[in-house]
Amino acid sequence: MEISGPRLRSLLRQAERNAQSGKLVAAADLYHQIIVEAPDSVDAWLGLADVSQDSAEKEKAYQQVLVLDPTNEAAQRGLDILHGAIVPVPEPAAAEPEPEVVIETAVVPPTDTITHDHEAVAEEEFDLVCYRHPDRNTSLRCYNCSKPICIECTNKTPVGYLCPDCFKEKEDAFFNNKSTxxxxxxxxxxxxxxxxxxxxxxxxxxxxxxxxxxxxxxxxxxxxxxxxxxxxxxxxxxxxxxxxxxxxxxxxxxxxxxxxxxxxxxxxxxxxxxxxxxxxxxxxxxxx
Ligand SMILES: [Zn+2]
Ligand SMILES: [Zn+2]
Incomplete structure (x- = not known):
């Protein structure tokens, strides 16, 4: 099954970038997140198999790929390598990890009249870091203030994800009582x-x-x-x-x-x- 939804696609891209730059644990975490929501994603299982450091998990992930796509050559080859049937050819000089990129604030300023319905402002190019959890990579941004937020920090609203600060603000606007x-x-x-x-x-x-x-x-x-x-x-x-x-x-x-x-x-x-x-x-x- 193809991954649907901009958020999952964005997570998948981010996981692949992490994998390419050698952040295997971060990549595996992201693949796990994706699999929870899209257990039929061949890409996510294959990605997990490639980055996993646990051979039992690796094997299970490759098997899962073959269940979903019995002719998948990458998974078959991965299993063969895992079982020692073939020796992997070393890849030509591993690419240098991409340098950390400082994100310029090139985001649209928040407006009060949000009419478009989107799940989250998907970040295409950069590994973002949750502003409340500096150790967590993410691809999500608050739709109101555009700060990067991790999955745990999202508050789902009918128009998109909000960071905790903006959520509190909206809540305060909801309460309209006078102090008397x-x-x-x-x-x-x-x-x-x-x-x-x-x-x-x-x-x-x-x-x-x-x-x-x-x-x-x-x-x-x-x-x-x-x-x-x-x-x-x-x-x-x-x-x-x-x-x-x-x-x-x-x-x-x-x-x-x-x-x-x-x-x-x-x-x-x-x-x-x-x-x-x-x-x-x-x-x-x-x-x-
Ligand atoms: Zn916000
Ligand atoms: Zn967070």
Whole structure:
């Protein structure tokens, strides 16, 4: 199967360059990455076989090439050499490793109106180095700021890969709350949560049937607290609003039940426990 997608093709080219300049470990790493995503790539298996320092892996990779392409001469020859059936002819004077190239910033400045859909700005010519991991080669760049990033540092978005910095920036733009929203949110979420906590004290000494009801209405109560809070702040999104609401829900219960907690009065803690277990995630979810 042919490698498809600009990113994999770019990785493959980079692996070949690494192999040619003697960076065998880096090349093998890249081939492994490619094989994970394109296990049918003859080129990647053959490349891996050529650079691998582990004869078992070498053999397996050549075999894999022959599975995919039974008439592949390079793989057959590689196996023959591996098994000592033929002696390799030394290649004429190995090429000097290419000098490291300093990359000029010849990239398009970031724009806010990105309309084209591409996986990543594929780097054709140079071995890039991840700006957060100086020991990792890569061919990927952040589509927003064009800094080189390794696979681990990519954040996949609908329009392409983003570096962690740009991802954080976009996230911050997503959260549009005012700082006073936290006060308003607390003024709504805390009283509501206290009210629920108080109602739970009225259910002390009740049994299984009430626990069952709490189990089923808990999510509704939690989502009510979350939604009322969200509405009170004009439906703006705040990074910490859901945490504030969740903490309020817990506080509303602890305010009344902390003596039971300290004395480990487990019987009194069942009803509020069920409520918190169900309502806290719901309140968090609905106030996002
Ligand atoms: Zn970036
Ligand atoms: Zn990285």
């Amino acid at each position: 929203d936290y006060i308003i949110a607390a003024l709504v979420a805390v009283p509501l949560s206290l009210l629920v906590g108080f109602v739970l004290t009225l259910l002390l000494g009740t049994g299984f049937f009430v626990w069952l009801i709490i189990f089923f209405v808990g999510a509704g109560v939690g989502s009510f607290i979350g939604r009322m809070t969200k509405r009170a702040i004009g439906n703006r999104r705040g990074r910490y609003i859901p945490y504030l609401v969740a903490v309020s829900v817990i506080f509303g219960v602890l305010f009344f039940f902390w003596p039971a907690l300290i004395t480990l009065n487990l019987g009194a803690l069942i009803a509020p426990g069920i409520y918190l277990f169900i309502a806290t995630p719901a309140a968090f979810y609905w106030s996002r």
